[in-house]
Amino acid sequence: MAMEASEIEAMIRESLPDAKVTIQDLRGDGDHYAALVVSSAFEGISRVKQHQMVYQALKGKMGDDLHALALQTAVPE
Template sequence: MAMESSEIERLIKAGIPDARIDLTDLVGDKDHWAATVTSSEFVGKTKLQQHQIVYKALGAQLGGPLHALQLTTQAPE
């Protein structure tokens, strides 16, 4: 089962409204994605906390339709 980039963006933005998201389909199967997520919500948080915020936004989709996610998070400069 694959997941479209628009759906990944929708889920992340639902949980992190100010998120800027850059997605790349790593192998062309829409199951393995790389995402860079930038949000002011990440200011003052550790990388682990930042990733947990994104994982929470993705919910049950991660590990299901979204098989793998290479995640990079950052606060705006």
């Protein structure tokens, strides 16, 4: 079952309330997205751990309801 971009954004914001989240549907199929997540929670944390935080926010939906997510994370400037 495909996910809506708004659902992905809501799940990320629930876990990272200050996050600025930009979601792009890459194919229009609800299965392939790109996401940019900017949060102060990423300060001083490795890129790998930042990505793990986002995947954790998706509560196991990756690989099931959400087939692919091209993820970029950043700290606010």
